[in-house]
Amino acid sequence: MAIIxxxxxxxxxxxxxxxxxxxxxxxxxxxxxxxxxNQRLEAYLPWPENVQLHCK
Structure with missing residues (x-):
């Protein structure tokens, strides 16, 4: 639960x-x-532009 x-x-x-x-x-x-x-996972952190576009 703490991770989520x-x-x-x-x-x-x-x-x-x-x-x-x-x-x-x-x-x-x-x-x-x-x-x-790690590079693949970093693409799913909240700050990459692609994530920002999909999740705002």
Missing amino acids: MSILETAKQNGLDQFKYINYLLDKLPNELSLLD
């Missing part, structure tokens, strides 16, 4: 709609071939 709350609070602090951000993560992350690559 942390993700939601980070989204909020970055001006994202929390519901849209969680849906975005749940939609996109399962399609990644590997979640061990």
